Each structure stands twice: as C-alpha cells, then as structure tokens.
Amino acid sequence: AEEALRQAQKMEAVGQLTGGVAHDFNNLLTVIIGGLETLRRAGAAEEARAKRALDMALQGAQRAAGLTSRLLAFSRRQPLEPKPLDLNILVRDMTDLLHRTLGEQIELEGVLAPRLWSVEADQNQLESALINLAVNARDAMPEGGKLTIETANTELSDHYAAQDAEVIPGQYVMISVSDSGSGMSRETLARVFEPFFTTKEVGRGTGLGLSMVYGFVKQSGGHVTVYSEEGQGTTVKLYFPRHHAVAAPQKAAGPETAPSGV
Numbered sequence: 117a118e119e120a121l122r123q124a125q126k127m128e129a130v131g132q133l134t135g136g137v138a139h140d141f142n143n144l145l146t147v148i149i150g151g152l153e154t155l156r157r158a159g160a161a162e163e164a165r166a167k168r169a170l171d172m173a174l175q176g177a178q179r180a181a182g183l184t185s186r187l188l189a190f191s192r193r194q195p196l197e198p199k200p201l202d203l204n205i206l207v208r209d210m211t212d213l214l215h216r217t218l219g220e221q222i223e224l225e226g227v228l229a230p231r232l233w234s235v236e237a238d239q240n241q242l243e244s245a246l247i248n249l250a251v252n253a254r255d256a257m258p259e260g261g262k263l264t265i266e267t268a269n270t271e272l273s274d275h276y277a278a279q280d281a282e283v284i285p286g287q288y289v290m291i292s293v294s295d296s297g298s299g300m301s302r303e304t305l306a307r308v309f310e311p312f313f314t315t316k317e318v319g320r321g322t323g324l325g326l327s328m329v330y331g332f333v334k335q336s337g338g339h340v341t342v343y344s345e346e347g348q349g350t351t352v353k354l355y356f357p358r359h360h361a362v363a364a365p366q367k368a369a370g371p372e373t374a375p376s377g378v
C-alpha cells in the first residue's frame with residue numbers, strides 16, 4: 117500500500133512537473149521559431165542546402181511546440197486545491213507515516229513554533245513534498261541519524277529579496293527538513309532542482325523529487341532554499357506566504373463559474 121501511495125505521488129509529481137517544464141519549454145520554442153521564420157523571410161539561406169536545413173529546423177521546432185501543448189493539456193488534469201492549513205497540525209498528523217518512512221535507525225524531531233500562522237496550500241501536495249524530503253534525508257543517512265522538522269513564522273526582508281529577484285518581501289511560514297546525512301557536493305547542490313537529475317542508482321532515484329517540491333512551492337507563491345555541507349547534512353527550507361483570513365463580503369451567491377484555464 118505504501119509503495120502504491122509513493123507511485124501515485126510520483127505520477128502526480130510527473131504531471132505537475134511536466135506542466136512547468138512544458139510551459140517554460142514552450143516559451144523557448146516561441147523564441148526559436150520566431151528567429152527561424154525571420155531568417156527564412158529575410159532570405160538568409162541563399163544556398164539550397166542551407167535553406168533545407170532551415171526548413172528542417174523550423175519544422176522540428178513546430179513539432180516540438182505541438183508536443184508541449186499536449187503535455188500542458190495532460191498536466192492540467194491535476195489542478196492544485198489550496199485551502200488554509202496549519203503546518204504544525206499537518207506535521208503532527210504525518211508523524212506515524214514519517215516514522216515508517218525513516219525506519220528505526222533515524223530519530224525524528226519536531227521543533228514546532230507556537231502560534232504558527234496558517235498558509236494556503238494544497239494539502240496532498242504538501243504531504244508528498246514532505247515525504248519526498250524525508251525519503252531524500254533517509255537515503256542520505258544509510259547508517260542512521262537524525263531528521264529535524266522545524267516550523268517558524270518568518271519575515272522575508274527587502275534584504276533577502278535583494279539576493280533573490282523572485283522573492284517578494286513579506287510574511288511567510290517556514291517549514292524545514294534537516295538531516296545529519298552525507299550532504300552534497302557543490303556540483304550536486306547546483307543541480308538539485310533539475311528534473312531527472314539524480315545521483316542515485318537506476319531504479320532508486322527518479323530525479324523528480326526536488327523538482328516537484330520546487331514546482332509546487334513556487335506555484336503556491338513560496339520559495340525554496342537548500343543548504344548542504346558535505347559530511348554534515350542538508351537542510352531544505354520551504355517558505356509559504358502567510359494566509360490572511362479575510363472575511364468574505366456577504367454578497368448574494370452568484371452563479372458558479374467554471375475555473376478558467378491557464
């Protein structure tokens with residue numbers, strides 16, 4: 117049952133990841149196709165051979181664009197369902213599952229902040245993100261060790277935002293997963309969010325875990341950071357925007373509108 121759960125979560129991750137990659141890839145293709153078309157119109161390819169090469173490149177890029185729209189359609193079948201969540205409660209409810217995931221050699225510690233703000237996120241995705249992080253931590257601690265889950269209310273300052281252009285300053289809830297495992301080399305650390313990047317043997321790693329976590333957190337308006345020291349361990353921090361509960365205006369309920377596509 118646990119394996120089936122993991123498999124389902126992997127498939128979900130693939131769907132979500134596919135959407136993100138397809139979207140970005142499509143933007144790149146638009147640039148490539150535009151460039152090729154300009155070249156062809158400008159008559160840049162005088163020679164027949166060059167002209168054929170240009171046409172082939174254009175056709176290839178157009179076929180690839182068709183493929184990405186199919187991928188986008190596929191991944192849209194798994195929309196996020198954000199709702200207000202208390203991450204402390206989520207972690208507490210996952211304790212048993214986490215213990216079973218980690219095994220007996222790994223100690224689990226929770227450092228949960230009192231009066232934690234709530235966040236608005238998809239619960240299933242959050243749970244599978246935490247399981248992914250726990251599985252990575254377990255794999256980094258084959259001889260056993262310690263896994264710490266910490267939560268905190270955090271203010272991401274302008275200073276922080278200045279270091280990372282994508283960070284919007286404001287109030288966030290931080291949840292981190294730290295392990296006392298092998299840590300990563302600089303080369304690995306630089307590539308952890310790359311889809312399909314794995315240092316694990318075939319059949320053990322898909323290389324989708326952290327890219328899925330990254331995609332989900334970004335889609336939720338948050339941020340991810342990874343700190344790792346070879347031989348010391350790794351800390352992955354997820355930041356979710358604080359959910360400000362706003363009382364909905366008491367309007368007469370209108371007709372339900374279907375959610376619009378991307």
Ligand code: ADP
Nearest residue numbers: 252253256314315316321322323324325326350
């Ligand atoms: P996978 O776990 O399937 O390899 P991920 O995207 O989750 O895919 O991770 C990519 C790589 O990042 C791993 O193969 C591993 O080298 C490294 N990594 C991730 N988490 C940790 C960790 N907690 N400790 C050490 N290395 C890690």
